[in-house]
Amino acid sequence: DTGVSQNPRHKITKRGQNVTFRCDPISEHNRLYWYRQTLGQGPEFLTYFQNEAQLEKSRLLSDRFSAERPKGSFSTLEIQRTEQGDSAMYLCASSRRGGDEKLFFGSGTQLSVL
Amino acid sequence: AQKITQTQPGMFVQEKEAVTLDCTYDTSDPSYGLFWYKQPSSGEMIFLIYQGSYDQQNATEGRYSLNFQKARKSANLVISASQLGDSAMYFCAMRTNTGNQFYFGTGTSLTVIP
DSSP states (O other): OOOOEEEOSEEEEOTTOOEEEEEEOOTTOOEEEEEEEOTTSOOEEEEEEETTEEEEEOTTOOTTEEEEOGGGSOEEEEEOSOOGGGOEEEEEEEEOSSTTOOOEEOOOEEEEEO | OOEEEOOOSEEEEETTSOEEEOOEEEOSOSSEEEEEEEEOTTOOOEEEEEEETTOSSOOEETTEEEEEETTTTEEEEEEOSOOGGGOEEEEEEEEETTOSOEEEOOOEEEEEEO
């Protein structure tokens, strides 16, 4: 169990550029979540995968955001045409179906849009 | 609608004393799970404790216990014998069995004073 891994840890980009983040969940976990967290707030749900299927996406999520989880393993989150309001910590978490289904989080990717 | 409320933005506790962090929740789903997470300044969310809505007894994990009062819809976290390393943000979260996402509160910042 190597934990949830996220890359990069930090990303600085200019407004209007596209960015992509990667998440590698714990290997036996079939559920994967993306959350966004801004300073002083709790994590805000973005999207959820069960295996390779994206089962839920926040209604608050702009069309500029897209996520994939090919083959039900790692996941990527892409933000197109970034805006300053996208600056936040992007957290990935995974869980195993059954039991308490607690989330295991990665260290996050801190995005700064200049 | 599902909602988690944490009304204490910041708390202070003397080292070795006990502290209670408040959490109330709102859901119409009869089956749900309640979680507490710790987020140190490094940013990673660390799972602390879980309580299922049908669990008869309050959950305990080492120095952490969850004071679950179902009728009041509260799930307060009790940390006994506080240590300096307990200084962090603490988030209460809920997952209902009819949905896939976890709902987080705004967090409580705990500072342990030597």
